[in-house]
Amino acid sequence: MIVVGAFVLTGCRASLSDGLLIPPITEGAERVTRLWVGTWIAAIAVGVLVLGLLFWCLIVYRHKDGDDELPEQLRYNVPIEVLYTVVPIFMVLVLFFYTARDEEILLDTSSPPDNVVHVIGKRWSWDFNYVNDDVHLAGTQARLTGQDGVEATLPDLYIVVGERTEFVLTSRDVIHSFWVPQFHQKLDMIPGRVNSFAVTPTQTGTFQGKCAELCGDYHSYMLFNIHVVEQDEYDAQMEALRASGNTGLMTDEHNMEKLMERDQNLIREGSR
Incomplete structure (x- = not known):
């Protein structure tokens, strides 16, 4: 439904390869498209991973008939906590790097204009x-x-x-x-x-x-x-x-x- 709505809003001229953006008419716009598509790919990958782990936990660790004992109670898990702290920070830094790089190029006016x-x-x-x-x-x-x-x-x-x-x-x-x-x-x-x-x-x-x-x-x-x-x-x-x-x-x-x-x-x- 979201994809259909996006096609309607963009006049049906957009394509998935361009991230459903309006077709560009400038040289620099392709750089924006690549950043947009790359960000969506990363976001979808993270979403699939998180939802996959969520459903895996729901299925594997669901309550079973005859199992009336509480599972082992843990207060913390250092490796997992380090993982879900370091990985998001790394992703934000990568996104910041490419955004800052492209912004600097797009706003560069050092070349003489016509x-x-x-x-x-x-x-x-x-x-x-x-x-x-x-x-x-x-x-x-x-x-x-x-x-x-x-x-x-x-x-x-x-x-x-x-x-x-x-x-x-x-x-x-x-x-x-x-x-x-x-x-x-x-x-x-x-x-x-x-x-x-x-x-x-x-x-x-x-x-x-x-x-x-x-x-x-x-x-x-x-x-x-x-x-x-x-x-x-x-x-x-x-x-x-x-x-x-x-x-x-x-x-x-x-x-x-x-x-x-x-x-x-x-x-x-x-x-x-």
Whole structure:
């Protein structure tokens, strides 16, 4: 039943080999998938072992007719206690090692990106600064009417397929979280702080992004479209923003909290 439900929730496109995750669209997402699947394999193995031992004890040591004597009473068993103390600690350390390793790689922004997008979260929409192209888009709160065509009114974010795009994340008011499910990673946007990560998309298409941190009354309205396109279409969209007068970068003048001094150098001068 759980497996069937998971297939329904993922639109029946997921597979067991991918841990029933939404199919990824970035290079780094495969690393997340491997960690996810490996963790589930370890968890299932532990579950099978524990349940097997449980049922073995229930069957072997069950009360038998004519056996009215109490079994030998033991206060402790040092080898077993050492075993069930050391083994869980070892498993947690192994999981911590692989998680920390993959997190460090996924959040590494030392390689020069092809494009930089400064994403600003606000209640309850998004602003996008296209740093390399010196244009911006100011988003407005979605109107979820339940009618067709609502997605076309959401803020649109464009990135180029096959190119490394770095997302620089800040917040104007409260904690938000930038999440595109197909990236298989998300990152919080904390007032006064700068967080960043980079992705290289591997396929074109339009996908849905959202805030993944409860941020107030209209948290569920905080949606956007992300378009992974070819270079010529991306250039056309940048030109359309210029033609609409959206030149220059939006600043932090409307932020409720100024950026910490140590993070100032992480934001381009024009958007501070």
